[in-house]
Amino acid sequence: MSLLERLNNDMKQAMKNKDKDKLSVIRMIKSSLQNEAIKLGNELSGEEELTVLSREMKQRKDSLHEFDKAGRADLVEKLQSELAIVEIYMPKQLTEDEVSEIVKETIAETDATSKADIGKVMAAIMPKVKGKADGSLVNKLVQQHLS
Template identity: 80%
Template sequence: MSLLERLNNDMKQAMKNKEKDKLTVIRMIKASLQNEAIKTGNDLTEDEELTVLTREVKQRKDSLHEFEKADRQDLVEKIRTELTYVEIYLPKQLSEEELSEIVKATISETGAASKADMGKVMAAIMPKVKGKADGSLINKLVQQHLS
């Protein structure tokens, strides 16, 4: 089942169950996917869909951080709820241990020796873990292993 079919089915179910928050998030995801499809001029590949979903998660995490800084608990709860709904459509996230192993393997593959090689390592890692891990966590792990 494609992501769009899954979203449509979940949207129908959310309507039946009168889950307004979930319905709103699903509609936002669908709109983002459709906008991306219009921008590219063709149907999205799974990789492109994953990019859109990752962007949606990142936007919400950034908003969450800002709302926490501003001490807006009402909005913090709303964004956390939205995040849980968006993350349902992402692939299973890798644990920190699994990521650490991937980082070590990639560092040895690229022959990186210092923090100056960080860009080379990040460029090699990101396609491997796309949608399965947070970029900031990967960045932190790469820094730890290169120091």
């Protein structure tokens, strides 16, 4: 089942259950996917869908951080529930240990030895962990292993 089909089914279920919050988030995700497909001029591949979902997650996490700093508990709570809904459609996230193993392997593959090689390592790692790990975690682990 494709992501769009899954979203359509979940949207119907949310309508039946009168779950306005879930319905709203699903519609936003679906809209983002459709806008991306229009922009690219073709149907989205699985990887492109994952890119859009990752973007949605990142936007919400950034907003959550800003609202938390501003002391807006009402908006923080709303965004946390939205994040939980978006996470349903994301692939299973890698643990920090799993990401660390991938970092070590990639450092060995790219023959990186110093912090000057961080860009080269990050470019090689990100396609491997796309949608499965947070970029800031990956960056932190790469810096730790190269220091």
